[in-house]
Each structure stands twice: as structure tokens, then as C-alpha cells.
Amino acid sequence: MPLDVIMPALGMAQDTGHLVAWKKKPGDRVAAGDVLFEVETDKSVMEVEAQGEGWLVDVAAEEGSDVPVGRVIARIADSPGESGAAEAQASAPAPDAGAEAPAPAPDTPALPEGRAVIMPVLGMAQDAGLLVAWSVEPGARVEAGDTLFEVETDKSVMEVPAEAAGYLAATLAAAGEEVPTGEVIAILTETAPEAPVTRTRAEGAAPAPATPPAKAEEPAPATPPARAEERARPVSPPAPAPETGGRLLASPKLRRLAHEEGLDLALLRQAGVPEPWHVRDLERLRALAAEAATAPAAAPAPATAGLRLVATLSEDSLAGTLAWAAERADLAPEAVLAGLAGAALGLPATVAVETLHARSLWHVPSRRLTAVTAAGEDATPSLVLRDLTASRLTEIAAGPEPAPVLTLTRGPAGLTLTLEAAPGALAPLAAARLLDGLAGRLEDPLRHLF
Structure with a gap:
């Protein structure tokens, strides 16, 4: 069934919208949710999405034109060949902010004179909106841009801002009621009301004043109004539970x-x-x-914690050893670190040495530095030595990985060596011997390897 595309109302007192640009061309295929066009009011620019799928036909408004709210400006047809309906419907009347609502009961209090607040049109095929909640208490003052109420259509929940400063002197619909678009649901006055009027739609609303009183000069608001894109953003009601594994996509x-x-x-x-x-x-x-x-409740898995041990040491001797190995034995610093770590773990061993920018694998068959050789990239390390002394990190708690990880960082008092291992990967005493042994070798490498 063909779907009319109308000019939506993006504000409570809006009667026209400026069509900035079409995002689809006549004859284009569109899907529900595709952006059709951009519309601008005096306060915001919004992208208007398609509410159904089909072909865009009968485009009856040009870019740069001002179009009355509610006017049909195009159609989404079932086939690209359908046409002729938009021209006949282009003169459809826009929602009237001053249209009369159900008459109030004889004993209801009279309404104050002021600025009418209407139920806005938030979608192209919307004829009513569900009033979710009032964000302002009756009688309270609001500034231009403050959220006045929340309204829900079949696709979204929107915060509707006040278009002008004033006092909420009357509310003519209650939370949970559906209100036709264009119907007056509140009145803002320039002065504080003595007794704010609160009605439901069942009790009867009232027409907007034919000519609202001229607005007096008002002082600047204490806080700047929210930006247009913030005032018009959709808001979601509270979710029933914290979401896991990515955001849950639901209306x-x-x-x-x-x-x-x-x-x-x-x-x-x-x-x-x-x-x-x-x-x-x-x-x-x-x-x-x-x-x-x-369903029967699953038995909770027993909680297990990995090992994390920390040692501190001086860095002077390590720096000297690395410089000596590079000059005399033509050994890369990574090979020296792998040899020290492999000797502390127990020989033979395969050690992965990682920095922020590189990773290398080394086979350590004995305590001699010259015996340390590069291992194949497919080798499985029995230990990972992560050298972060060139970074600004001073401590780390990354959690256990498949192989035990020794992380070397530089702090104000020297070097810090952190050992992290998964549950069962190392016995506590073996982990303590590994950490203490490597710390000793890093402080006095020549004593342990030569």
C-alpha cells in the first residue's frame, strides 16, 4: 500500500519546515529507515527517515522551499511506475496548532491565556503520540530548550523541548494518554499561575488562543539552551537488565x-x-x-583466581649487561632477556619477548647466552617476557594468558617485574621461584649466565 511522505513538525509551535536537501531521487528504491530528506526549522536540522519500503515517487517539494507541516511532499509506492497522488494531496491542510479539542466539562476551571503547546508530528505517517511523561511540574518555570515532555510513537521516544520561556500554567493531557497531533496539550504563560490547571484528555482540553499575547522582553536564561541536535535526540526507556555482548536492538x-x-x-x-x-x-x-x-538452575562454576606476583629491582646492572652483549657478543637485547628468562624458568625453554611494537621467539637450550637462537614463528612459547621499559607504564594487571607472562616496567624506584599466570599454570611456590630467579638474573646477569 502506498505511503504518504509528509513534512513533519519538529517543534511545538512550528507551522512550516525548510526542505534543505533530498537524500533520495525520484524513482530510487528506499528501505525502512533510509534517510529521505533533511528539514530545517528555526532551531534544528533533522534527517527524516522512510517509514516503509518501496520506490520514491511524486516528489512535490523542491530543495530550499518552505513547506507547511503536514503537507504531502512525496509518496513511497509499491512500484516505480505509480504516480499522480501527491499532486492531488499536496494541498492537504497542515495540523492546526489552534484546532479545538474536546470541550471541557462545565465545572472545570478556566484556562489561562498564553502560548499553546501542541502534540508535535514526529513521523511522516503519525496521527497521534503517546504522552510518556511530563518533565516539568505544573506551575514551574521553563527556559527555551528545556525538555517539557516525552512522547512516544511506534518507532521512537523523543524529548520535546520548550520553544519559549514561561510557566507551565496548564497541562491538558496526562502521562499514558494518546493525543492527536496538533492538539493543544499545555499552555505556557509569562507570569507564574496562582493555581495551575491540570486535566486529562477525558476531562476535556481547550483550544489555543486565536492570537497569543505579544511576548514581553525576557532576561537571558541562566543556563544556555541545549544544542538542537541534543534536544531532538531519541531517548530510550530503562532496559530491564544490563546488556551484554553488544547493544540489544529493540524498539x-x-x-x-x-x-x-x-x-x-x-x-x-x-x-x-x-x-x-x-x-x-x-x-x-x-x-x-x-x-x-x-528450567533447572545451572550450578555456578567454582571461582578461580590466577596468580599475580610483583618484585622490584635495580636497573643499573641490566643496562650494562645489555650494552656489553650488544658490543662484545653481537647479541640483541631480546636474545639476552630471553636467555635470562629461560634460565629462570628451567631449561630448555621457548621464550617470547614482546615490546609495544615487536614480538620475537627464542629457543633457550642452556645457560650460555651464545646458545640462545631464534625460534620459528609457529613455536609455542612456554613463557612470555613483555618488556615495557620504553613506555610510560609503571605497573600492569592485564590478567592471566595461556602462557605465564612476566612484564618488565620502569618506575620511580627502578624496575618492576610482574608475573601473571592462569589458574593451574604454575604452582604458587614454582611461580615464586621463577619471579625471584629472574629478578636476581636481571640484577646480576653475568653471575648467573657466565
Whole structure:
């Protein structure tokens, strides 16, 4: 079925929108969620998305033109050949901010005169919005840009800002009520009301004043209004539980209903239900929650902690040994470090030496430095020595890895050597001997290897 594309209202008192640019050309194929065009008001520029899929036809508004809110400016048709409807509908009347709402009961208090606040049009095919919550108490003062209320359509929840400063003198709809777009739901006044009016739609709203009183000069707000893109951003209701494994993609309405019923949206992902999820997936979520409630609880895995030991040492002798090995024995610093670590671990050993920018593997068959040779890239290291002395890091707690890891860092008092090992990889006493042995070799390398 063809879908009309209308000029949406991005503010409470907006009657036209400036069409900045079309993002799709006539005849283009569009999918739900594709950006169709950009529209600008006096306060913001928004991208307007397609609410259905099909072909863009009957484009009836040009870039750079001002279009009344609610006017049909294009259609999304089932086939690229459909046309002719937008021209006939282009003269459709825009939502009237001053349209009359249900008449109030005779004994309800009179409404104050002031600036009318209407239910905005947040989507192209929207004719009503669910008032989620008022963000301001009746009678309180608001500044231009302050969030006045939240409204939900079938696709999103939006914060609606006040377009002008004033006092919330009357609210004509309650949270949880659906309000037709263009209907007056509140009144802002320049002076504080003695008794703010609070009504539901069932009690009857009131028409906006035909000509709102001229707005007096107001002092600058104490705090600057929020930026336009922040005021118009979508907000999500609270999720039922912390999300794991990436953000759960669900419509705001499904999130709200799941939260009210205490349902965990992660069950849909565990069951392999394709994302994003919508209200139609609520029954499936209820069934999954019922199954989870009756399933036997799995026994928790026993908590195990890895080893982490730390030693400190002087760096003077190590620097001298590395310089000597490079000059006299033509040994790279990585080979020297691998030989020291392999001797501390127990021979023979394969040691991986890592820095921030490189990694090398070394075979250590004996205590002689000249016996240390490069190992193949496919060799599995029995120990990793991570040299971070060239970085600004002074300590580390990275957690256990498949092989024990010895990390060398430079601190204010010298060198710090940290050993981390997975549970069961090293016995506590063996880990202590390894750390103490390498610390001794790093402080006095010649004594242990020559």
C-alpha cells in the first residue's frame, strides 16, 4: 500500500519546515529507515527517515522551499511506475496548532491565556503520540530548550523541548494518554499561575488562543539552551537488565513493555530471534521467560583466581649487561632477556619477548647466552617476557594468558617485574621461584649466565 511522505513538525509551535536537501531521487528504491530528506526549522536540522519500503515517487517539494507541516511532499509506492497522488494531496491542510479539542466539562476551571503547546508530528505517517511523561511540574518555570515532555510513537521516544520561556500554567493531557497531533496539550504563560490547571484528555482540553499575547522582553536564561541536535535526540526507556555482548536492538515500545513486565530482552538474542525486535516479538519473549523460569538452575562454576606476583629491582646492572652483549657478543637485547628468562624458568625453554611494537621467539637450550637462537614463528612459547621499559607504564594487571607472562616496567624506584599466570599454570611456590630467579638474573646477569 502506498505511503504518504509528509513534512513533519519538529517543534511545538512550528507551522512550516525548510526542505534543505533530498537524500533520495525520484524513482530510487528506499528501505525502512533510509534517510529521505533533511528539514530545517528555526532551531534544528533533522534527517527524516522512510517509514516503509518501496520506490520514491511524486516528489512535490523542491530543495530550499518552505513547506507547511503536514503537507504531502512525496509518496513511497509499491512500484516505480505509480504516480499522480501527491499532486492531488499536496494541498492537504497542515495540523492546526489552534484546532479545538474536546470541550471541557462545565465545572472545570478556566484556562489561562498564553502560548499553546501542541502534540508535535514526529513521523511522516503519525496521527497521534503517546504522552510518556511530563518533565516539568505544573506551575514551574521553563527556559527555551528545556525538555517539557516525552512522547512516544511506534518507532521512537523523543524529548520535546520548550520553544519559549514561561510557566507551565496548564497541562491538558496526562502521562499514558494518546493525543492527536496538533492538539493543544499545555499552555505556557509569562507570569507564574496562582493555581495551575491540570486535566486529562477525558476531562476535556481547550483550544489555543486565536492570537497569543505579544511576548514581553525576557532576561537571558541562566543556563544556555541545549544544542538542537541534543534536544531532538531519541531517548530510550530503562532496559530491564544490563546488556551484554553488544547493544540489544529493540524498539522503544518493546523496551518499555518488557521493563513493565520484568522481561529480559537478552532472552530473544539467546533464542536467535533476528534483531531489531518490535512489539510483535513480545509474545515470544513472554514464552521464553516462562521457559527460563521453569528450567533447572545451572550450578555456578567454582571461582578461580590466577596468580599475580610483583618484585622490584635495580636497573643499573641490566643496562650494562645489555650494552656489553650488544658490543662484545653481537647479541640483541631480546636474545639476552630471553636467555635470562629461560634460565629462570628451567631449561630448555621457548621464550617470547614482546615490546609495544615487536614480538620475537627464542629457543633457550642452556645457560650460555651464545646458545640462545631464534625460534620459528609457529613455536609455542612456554613463557612470555613483555618488556615495557620504553613506555610510560609503571605497573600492569592485564590478567592471566595461556602462557605465564612476566612484564618488565620502569618506575620511580627502578624496575618492576610482574608475573601473571592462569589458574593451574604454575604452582604458587614454582611461580615464586621463577619471579625471584629472574629478578636476581636481571640484577646480576653475568653471575648467573657466565
